[in-house]
Amino acid sequence: MVDEEHELTIIGAGPGGLSAVIYGERSGLETIILEEKTAGGMAAEAPLVDNYPGLEEIKGVELMGRMKKHARKYTEIRELHPVRKIEKGDSIFVETDEKTYATDALIIATGTDHRKLNVPGEDSLEGKGVSYCATCDGYFFKNRSVLVVGGGNTALADATYLLNLGCDVTLIHRRNELRAEKALQEGFLEGGGRVIWNSVLEGIEGDETVQKVRLRDLKEDTESKMEVDGVFVSIGEYPRSELASDIGVELDDSGYIKTDEKQRTNIPRVYAAGDVTGGTKQIVVACAEGAIAALSAYEDVRNPYWVK
Known part of the structure; x- marks a missing residue:
């Protein structure tokens, strides 16, 4: 049974989804947006955004x-x-625990989720010292020692944020050089951060909270332990594309949704926008893709040329 009908339904309220709402409604499509958690997506976790045009620091x-x-x-x-x-028939049907929505067009903007280390202690101590969000949990580790795992821009931004909070921060990276932008590296090191090179985290230990970690030096093939109060994992993300895959949307080898230049997928009137499409994962790019997807939906709903 269909509970509601809409011209455009958007799944995911990150930058791409929210941009699609604005452009969808302004183009004249009756639009609804559904979000599993709270609006904002992983962009809301960024300690500082200083590359969004018109907003120097926010x-x-x-x-x-x-x-x-x-x-x-x-x-x-x-x-x-x-x-x-999601089911595809004459219309597209979107099912939640509460309602079933029928829609003429669908934008999938489900984003990505944090990639895990999959080491002993990670799951059992999540929320007890293991975190994937420095801005969410960093305050609780003020004046305490933390280990940040990763070597990219997000890892360095998180590590610097924790430093600025007053944490004693060590970064661990499996190689002898970081992948992050030079400015981020310099900010972290000049702020007093330390790096453990050529090493990986192999386990997290603690009774009720994180107490220590097991590390392996890949160059020397030796193991050591280090006392820490928290572990922040920042090793990238994976696409949340399962819903799209279930209805036959084509994915690339890494699981990201394939789209054309108008954000159309291989399924008529199904579009994708934001980080779930891979490519350059930036807030401004997700916003642009959301706008393009919504305008493409308008073209196809109001001036259809797809064969249903």
Whole structure:
């Protein structure tokens, strides 16, 4: 049974999804957006965004709060509303625990999720010293020792954020050089951060909270232990593309959704935007893709040329 019908339904309220709301409604499509958690996506976790045009320095959570407020001018954002299933027939049907939505067009903007280390102690101590979000949990480790795992831009941004909070920060990286931008590396090292090179984290130990970690030096093939109060894992993300895959949307070898230059997938009237499409993972890019996807949906719904 269909509970609601919409011209355009968007799954995911990160930068891509929120941008799609604005462009979808402004083009004249009756639009709804569904979000599993709270609006903002992983962009809200960014300690500082200093490359979004027109906003020299802004916290990720503040930027996403502005986007959320803007999108709400046009339609309701249904948060804590996870999508369980998508079916494609004459219409597209989107099922949640509460309702089934029929829609003429669908934009998938489900983003990515944090990649895990899959080492002993990681799952059992998650939320007890193991974290994937420095801006969410960093405050609790003020004046305490933490280990950040990773070597890219996000890892260095997280590590620097923790330093600025007053944490004693050590970064561990499996190679002898970092992948992050030079400015981020310099900021971390000049701020007093330390790096353990050519090493990996092999286990996390603690009774009720994190107490120590097991490390392996890959160059010397030796193991050591280090006492820490927290572990922040920042080793990248994986695409949340399962819903798309279930209806036959084509994915690349890494699981990201394939789209054309208009954000169309291989399934008629199904589009994708944001980090779930891979490529350059930047807030401004996700916003652009969301806008393009919504305008493509308008073209196809109002001036259809796809064969249903």
